[in-house]
Amino acid sequence: QQPVQSPQAVILREGEDAVINCSSSKALYSVHWYRQKHGEAPVFLMILLKGGEQKGHEKISASFNEKKQQSSLYLTASQLSYSGTYFCGTGVSNDYKLSFGAGTTVTVRA
């Protein structure tokens, strides 16, 4: 079953912050975040393993709360280049497959 992402879309001005949430009904082993710009390939951002770790990628960071089966992606001081659709992919133990959410479309305006 695919994870649920929220919000579906967000519009930001440069420099503003945003949070994208990813929730699963299953106990998660890992959460993977990808960004896809229009007409382009999805690009890997980061992977979070169970243990509640937090990771960062420039001004994009994420947290993973395995007890709540949730992950959040934080866009800090957004730049125009952050525009795109962000997908979370969730993995459960004993199953190599990732289930991707429907995506959150982020539009950053000057």
Add this chain to the structure above:
Amino acid sequence: EAGVVQSPRYKIIEKKQPVAFWCNPISGHNTLYWYLQNLGQGPELLIRYENEEAVDDSQLPKDRFSAERLKGVDSTLKIQPAELGDSAVYLCASSLGSDLLNTGELFFGEGSRLTVL
């Protein structure tokens, strides 16, 4: 280094016609995936290869879809006959290893956009 290469980028066909998509993964990547991406949705796995072996094709509609990876490098995904509902983007991805959950980074191609009229 070249990324995952897919062709064609766009294909428009009439329903009931056949269509084939080709994928060349990153050199050295033994694991290859075909994903389906419907408009406004995330990628959904169709089939996964380890070298030339299809290790998971449980999501592949086998009545009309087929795939092959004969020499463990390039792969082809075929639909015959195509239906209106097959209109989507078909993404190919590869990874260095099969331990996707722990270390996995999927490298995606730009996709083949299929329109069935």
